[in-house]
Amino acid sequence: MKLRTRLFIFSSVFLIALPVLGYYFIGEIQQSLLQGQEKTQSMTASTIATVVRGYTDLFDTDEDALYVYPLRLNVDIDGYSTLGEDWHGFEGRLSSAENDAFSLLLLDDAQFLYAYIRVEDDDIIYRNPRYVPLDSSDHIRLEYIDPEGHVQRLVLLAEGQGNVSVYEVNDDWQSWKNGHHVNAVYGVWHETDAGYDVELRLPIKWLQRRRMSISVVSVFGENERYPDTIVSTRKLKSDTLNPLLFRSREINTRFENFTEASSQICIIDKYRRVRAVIGGDEKGSSLCQSTDKVSDDLVEKVLSGKIETRRIVKGEKTLIIAAHPVFKDNRVVGAVLVSDSDSQILSQQRDTLLAVLFASLTLALLVFVSLLAFSSWLTFRINRLNVQTSALIDDSGRFISNIDLSDNRHRDELGELSRGFSVLLDKLNNYTRFLESMPGMLRHEILNPVNTLSLSLQHLQDQGASDRMSDSTGSIDIADNAIL
Structure with a gap:
């Protein structure tokens, strides 16, 4: 690899x-x-x-308190807008009274308390002016404690769809106190497939004592017109009004x-x-x-x-x-x-992850380019060293140029390798030159008479171990010394 x-x-x-x-x-x-x-x-x-x-x-x-949601946007009391549109998505937040006879939703702002009443009634009987008692038609009763601590009673009724009539009544709910319409309370009556809806609004300053109850009354018969069913937010057989639970x-x-x-x-x-x-x-x-x-x-x-x-x-x-x-x-x-x-x-994690990813990609690119450049440069130097060392010797093994490798000047590992190659090749070159000069030197030594005589005397000296030659050994040494 x-x-x-x-x-x-x-x-x-x-x-x-x-x-x-x-x-x-x-x-x-x-x-x-x-x-x-x-x-x-x-x-x-x-x-x-x-x-x-x-x-x-x-x-x-108390647990039977009526919960009042804070109102963030305006509510149009028209009776024709859907609950989801006009009452800003409070569908499903209505509290149900006994046997689900009616449902109630209360909202408030700095000036008014708003009420949305949904009544199930398959036989709606509207007010007929010929009947004097105020409880002779389907109606809604509203009780509250005023700032002075007195219980006030209001009845809301209608002769048909549209604006409701609001009167202050006596304890019997049949007769009004003064016969005047309560203009401070505004409401609208609207029929539905299951019964009718009533939207109303009254001043919040009336409810400083935070006590109020709402009752829905259904009368029996178009002719009889007597209260048949009364469903209230109050507990059964209790004279205490419901607490209003404001945030x-x-x-x-x-x-x-x-x-x-x-x-x-x-x-x-x-x-x-x-x-x-x-x-x-x-x-x-x-x-x-x-x-x-x-x-x-x-x-x-x-x-x-x-x-x-x-x-x-x-x-x-x-x-x-x-x-x-x-x-x-x-x-x-x-x-x-x-x-x-x-x-x-x-x-923060997403920003950090993107920063890490960007830094990683940038670092990866830089490292990849750097490693690619470094490996290419390293490979180039290795190949150059291989080419230069191969070019110093011909096919017969003789040096054809002087030893001068380019990496000798570098101080890294390849420079040390190059200098080692230079020393080795220099020694090999000197040895090769010595071998090339050896035949000439031997020829010169062999053809020289003095060397021939010296060699002969040396040979005689080496063979002079016999007894008959012992007398002439001294003479050979004297002749050998004289030649040298």
Whole structure:
């Protein structure tokens, strides 16, 4: 396998492992951020739970209270618009009275209380002026306690579809007090396939005592016209009007700086009813904004006195909820829920992942180009060294040029290899020259007479071990020394 291929494989493995490890560590960072967010939300819930203990009116409310949703947009009291359009998506939020005889939805703003009443009645009997009693037709009774503490009674009736007539009546509901129409209350009666709908509006300042009840009365017979069925929001055989359960604007104002755009604080009572909502928006959060009660599964543990943190997966998003109970005299009277989505963390993770991916791709490109350039340069030098060393010797093994390799000047490993080759080739060149000069030297030595005589005497000396030659050995040494 060539060096360039090895470098390419090694760099590819490294460059693939880098984004994979980056993705793994980003996931670990996300889990760490989510845990940190859970702890932060839990601390926020604990702080708010401690503060709202002093707001006893948030939690001292009966279970049969009438829930009032805050109104965010204007409502047209016309009787002809659908509930989803004119009442801004509150379909499914109507509370049902006894035996589902009628359903009720209450909204409020700074000036008015709005009511949407849906009645099931297959035989509608309208008011006939010939019948004097005000309870001689199908009608709606409204009772409330005024700011002075007095019970006021209003009857809403109609002679047909359109605007309703509103009168202040006596205790018997049959006669009016002054005969004048109550112009401050405006309502519209509209027939439906199942019965009729009534939309009405009355001043919110009348309800400072926060007590009101609504009853729907159906009369029997077109001729008899006596009250046959009365269905009320009040409990049976109870003279107490229903409490009105408004969301606390004071709490909203006090804690409005505790939340960010994606988070929401929800305060509930022991009946799971939403008492205050801070932050969030109606479309983006379904925890508390558009409901009167939160899910029992969501707050079952916290209303038993336990602190809870959970994650709810909704599609691609995760909703983090931290819940803390509110205690009063060692009793759980409510709870504080702090919810936030992981959208900010996911956004940060997405940005980080894109940054890591971009950096990885940029680094991969730079490393690939660098390794390609380096391997090409390294291969070029190796090939050049091979060509230069091969060009120094011909086919017969003789050096045909001087030894001057280009990489001798470099101080890296290839330079050291090149210099080693130069030393080795230089020694080989010297040895080759010596061998080439050896025949001439031998010929010169053999043809020289003095060398011939010297060699002969040396030979005689080496063979002079016999007794008869012992006398002449001294003479041979003297002659040999004289020649040298």
